[in-house]
Every structure is written in C-alpha cells, then in structure tokens.
Amino acid sequence: MSSHPAFTPRAALLLAGLAVVSAGCGRAPSPAADASRVVIGFTASQTGKLNIESARQVNGLTLWIDEVNRGGGVTLADGTAVTFAARYYDDESNKDRIQELYTRLVGDDRARILISPYSSGLADAAAVIAEQYDRIMITAGAASDSTHRKGCRLVYQVYTPASRYLTGAFDLLRALDPKASRVAIVHEKDKFSSDVCDAAKSYGETRGFRIAAFEGYDSGTTDFAPFIGTIPRGADAVMGGGHFADGCTFARQLFEKGAGGKFTALLVAAAEPKFAALGEAARGVIGPSQWEPLCAYSPESARLAGVDWYGPPAAKFIEAYRKRFGEEPSYHSAGGYAAGLLIQRGIEKAGRVETAALKSALDGIDMLTFFGRIAFDVRPDSHGLQIGHEMVYIQWQRNAAGALVRQVVWPEEGRSAPAIYPAR
Amino acid sequence: MSPEFISSLCDGILMGCVYGVAAMGLTLIWGVMRVVNLGHGAIMALGMFALSLLVAHLGLNPYLALAGVALLGFVCGVGMYWTAVHRLIDAPYLSTLLSTFAVNMMLIGMGTAVFTTTPRNIDFAMRTVRIGALAFPGTRLAAAAIAVLVTAGLHLFLHRSRTGAAIRAVASNRAAAELMGIPSARMLSLSFGIGAMLAAVAGGLIATIFPFTILSGESYQMRSFVVCVLGGLGNPLGALAGGIVLGLLEGGIPFFMPVSWVPVIEFAIFVLVLMVRPTGLFGGER
DSSP states (O other), X not given: OOOSOOOOHHHHHHHXXXXXXXXHHSOOOOOOOOTTEEEEEEEEOSSSTTHHHHHHHHHHHHHHHHHHHHTTOEEOTTSOEEEEEEEEEEOTTOGGGHHHHHHHHHHTSOOSEEEOOSXXXXXXXXXXXXXXXXXXXXESSOOOSGGGGSOOSSEEEOSOOGGGTXXXXXXXXXXXXXXXXEEEEEEEOSHHHHHHHHHHHHHHHHTTOEEEEEEEEOTTOOOOHHHHHTSOTTOSEEEEEOSHHHHHHHXXXXXXXXXXXXXXXXXXXXXXXXGGGGGGGTTTOEEEESOOTTOOOOHHHHHHHTSEEOSOOHHHHHHHHHHHHSSOOOHHHHHHHHHHXXXXXXXXXXXXXXXXXXXXXXXXXXXXXXXXXXXXXXXXXXXXXXXSOOOEEEEEEEOTTSOEEEEEEESGGGOSSOOOSSOO | OOHHHHXXXXXXXXXXXXXXXXXXXXXXXXXXXXXXXTTHHHHHHHHHHHHHHHHHHHOOOHHHXXXXXXHHHHHHHHHHIIIIIGGGTTSOHHHHHHHHHHHHXXXXXXXXXXXXXOOBXXXXXXXXXXXXXXXXXXXXHHHHXXXXXXXXXXXXHHHHSHHHHHHHXXXXXXXXXXXXXXXXXXXXXXXXXXXXXXXXXXXXXXXXXXXXXXXXXXXXXXXXXXHHHHHOTTOXXXXXXXXXHHHHHHHHGGGTSOGGGHHHHHHHHHHHHHHHOTTOTTOOOO
C-alpha cells in the first residue's frame, strides 16, 4: 500500500493554478542581445483615431528597414555591419499607455534607438522616457515645437515644426486674393493642432488678416455644426482641422453646409491620399504637407543648396513603396522612411551606435533627402527642433479625366498647378 | 436673426429629434420598471456597428437596414433584461444601476476587442436641401423624419394597442396588473426590449450622419440623461420635446459664447431642473 497522499483533482487544479501564476510572474523572453542587430523601438497606433496616419508612418519605416537590411546593413567604424529590427506595440492612439510601453521597449526589448509614436501629444510623453533611459528618439510624426523646448538632449524632429505648419496658407491666400481679410480658424484642441493654429493665428494677424472666429473642438468630435455656425458669412477662408478622422468629417460637413467654399486649408487629413474618398467635398481643399511625390528634391538641388544629398531619389522611394504596400505613399509614409534614413546617416557618421556618439553625429547633420532638407537646432533651449525642412501646400483638384488629384500649389517655385480660387 | 443662427437652430432641432429617440428608450425603461439602464450608450454603439455591417456586407440602404438594427436591439434588450435585470427588479435602485453598468462595461470591452476604437464611417450621402441661405444635409432631415415616425409609432403602440395598455398598467401598478392577469415579467422584458430597440435605432440614425467608434455611445447616453430630465422621466413624448430643447441649446449657445461652454450650460440646466422641477419641463409620468 502506498504511503503517498492521493493526487486529487483539487491538488491538480492547485498545481495548474500555481503553474499559471508562476508563468505570469516571469518576464517575457527578451530578444537575445546581438551586437550586430540594432533594435528600433516604437509604438504604433494600430487602433484608435490616429490609425491611418500611424500606419503610413510605420510602413515607411518598415520599407527603410527592409531596404537597409537587404543592402547588408550599416558598417560601423570597427567593420561590424549592423542590421535593424523593429519592435513595436499598439498604443491605441492613447497617450496614457505611451510611457509604460516605451519603458518596456527599452527595458524588455532592449531597443537602442527609439522612433516617436505618431502625433505630438504621444511623442511628448515618449520623449520623457527617451531622455530618462538615455536613448536617441527620432520624432517622425510629431511637429509640436514645445517638446523641443523642454531641455531634451536626445530627441530629433523630422517634420517642419508646428509653428511653421500653416503659415504658408496665409501667404498663399494673400497671393491669391490681396483683398482677403477675414479668416475663421476651427481646430482640434490637441497639442499639435493647438500649437499649429496658435502660431498660424499670430502669423495671420501680423500679415493683416482678421481672425473672425477662433474655436477649438475636442478630439473625437463628430458633429461640427455648432462650429460651422460660428464661421461668419462672407469669411474669406476657413483653416484648421486636426487629424485624419476629424478633418475628413469637418470637410464633409463644411461642404454639406456650403461653408468655407472659397478657401479651406485643413491640417493632416487633406494631405492624405484617402481624403479623395470624400469626393466633391474634397475638391478645392488645401492641405499643408510635409512632402509630396511631386516635390523635386534631387542631388542637383542639394549641390545648389550646398548640402550633402543622401538616400534614394523620390521616384525610387515611391516605386518601392507602391510595390510593397500597394498604395500611394503619403507624407506620413515618407516621414517614416526619412526617420530611418536619418538613423542610417547618423550611424554612418558616428561609426558607432552608442547614444553619445550618435547624438554628436546627428547634431552635425545637414543633408537633403527626397523628403527635403534635414538639419537641427542644437541650442540647449530648443535642441533637436527641425530647422531645415519646409512645408508644401497641396490642393485637391480635378484633372482632365475628372479624377481628384493633389496638386502642389505653394510655394510658387515648387508648384505643379496654380491654385483654384475661389475653390467652389 | 442671422441666417447662420437660424441654420444652426434648425440643425439643433433635427439632431434634437434623434436625441429624443435615444432618450425615449431610457425613459421608457425607467417609467415601466424604475431601472436606470447604464448600458444604453453601449447598445447605441452596437446599433451604429450593426447598421455599418448591414450596409457594408449586405449592401442594404441604411434606412432599410434600420429595421434589422431595431430587431437586433430588441433581442439584445430582452436578453439583457433576463440575464442582468429580472432577478434584481425588486432590489434597491443601486443594484440594477450596477448590474446594467457591468453589462455596459462588458459590451464596450467586447466591442473594443472586436471592432477596435478606430473610427468608422457609413459610406452614404444624400443631397443637401437648400432653402435660401439655409442648408439642410439630407441625412439629418431623414434622421429627424424617422425619429418623429418612431415617436409616433411608440405613442400609438402604448396608447392604442392592448399590449401597450398592458405595459402602461404594469408601469402604473405592477401588483394590480398581475391581479388582472397581465404577465408582468413578460411586459417588463418587452419594455426593456423596446427601450434597447430605440437606443439601437438612435445609434443607427447617428451613424448615418457622423463617424463613430465603440465608445461613441457614451456621449449620447449623457445627453439622454439631460433629455430625460428636461422632458420628464418616464414620459416618452416629453423625451422628444426634451431632445429638441437640447438640440436648440446646442445650436444656439455657440452664437453667444465659445462652444466649449455648451456642456456647462446643458448640465447647469440639468441640475436646475432637477432641483426646481424634478418632474421635468414637460412633466413626468406618474
């Protein structure tokens, strides 16, 4: 007769429970440390309101990683060739999750270089972790100036800052209609859009425009009727918006209400290829864009500007992007790819991947890529702010076949078609 | 009055009719069984997604698909009643409040897992009707017209049918109704089903006008509470009137102060009505 206690179902359940608890307490297996592989960590808004823009940015970065790895990676000063791997989590377009996820990327996933989440509010939260854990972070889809005015040392911006985002729209309006004077600004009340529109308002007033309405709407607003109601009859222009989802809804409701017909300039949404799905409501809408396929940056323009040319020409990027993702690249896609190029150029210059060496290399970068010029402010009170890149302004117009296409209408020297004014 | 002001008020009235239908579901459930259904917003959001799926996958006209949404809402409401409310119907208010709140959290959680929080849109447009300087988007006009029809239908059902009379009898005095042979539990579940159906229909109508996410129901649920208090708790017709008042406030306030003051004014009125006239501006059912 055995003296061992019976192995009852209750004991089995207890053991199973303990096994589950102990497994849950353990850390997820970390990627093996590999000196020849640089982990690039970031969060992506795979769900939530920033999904469209963020997905494009990730596509651009993914394309760069594929291409640089296929080319054998980047060779360091000691002859080691490093390749790149992306690690990312879904931030659900939610700022509250950012710091937890970036801490995990640095701690568990051993990310050596960080890319910001899409949008200024989320990037601002991620920048804190980059500084805390001594990691270089490229803010690929975040234009707010204020992140770079908080004493950050390791955060580098790819986009033209928010303070210069919408100012060209006032210049364009002045060029189209010297008599235009009344402008209504209706914008999302998030960090990026508020920064952009505050700066645009100040700029417009210095150029002699009267801001006839200045209203902010909460993120997630879907009914714009109360805001459209505040736009005075006879306003020469409507500017503002925020991101893709709200910008599309705002444009559609402006069209339905017959408002903003002469000149409408909206942030982010209007520059996205999917904006065309609005049909007639998209026609005539102007959007500031960080990059357009029609932009003609080339080695020749780099030579004329007296800076280095770096990376592929726009046509090669566009072709590779179309082939890989089956869609037209937007400026978010190009921004993601440009963030990768920046990392590549920084490592090549530094010859190492350590943060201090990379920081030193990035501080000294002044180059022209297909995305435009990239150079950084290195003063301590605005370190990492983008000072080289310039915006372009597109307008949705119908081509000869009646299809909606984007045309670059500003600045004048880079335009592909004259702006239509009044637009409707 | 400027055309912009009139146009904004008209927009408010049109949307107010839809708010009225949403609140009608809430007020019906309260009126019949004294339950505050905190799952109301989640059911509205499910109505939005149901309409979106029916339109996208079956290619139905959104207004025809509303019949399917109504049916789904009804089934959902009856199921919710028997699983989360029936056993607590005589318990203190807090029990049903917490129970329906739990259902709300489950629905939102499941909806987030399945649909994510990415904004959706029903790809449907109607012509804008222009009268002079005023412009009325067709989808808003259609939604308001359907809202008025639904209100009329509910009123006729409650006041012209035997089942409606039975529901009103249960609402008035459940014990007496049972003594008269009315199956009260069945009437309560029917009422809950109709309340949920109205929420789902309101959600569907909103989805024809605005983009939405699984979290969109929450803001409309908050509006429904304001509408119920304005119109009088337990008074379905008052809910429509309350909805229109709320719509007028939303349309008119932005002309006098920044839009961000709209919810402040709305909820100040909410508290004021509760204190000064708890039966609502249009009188609750007693």
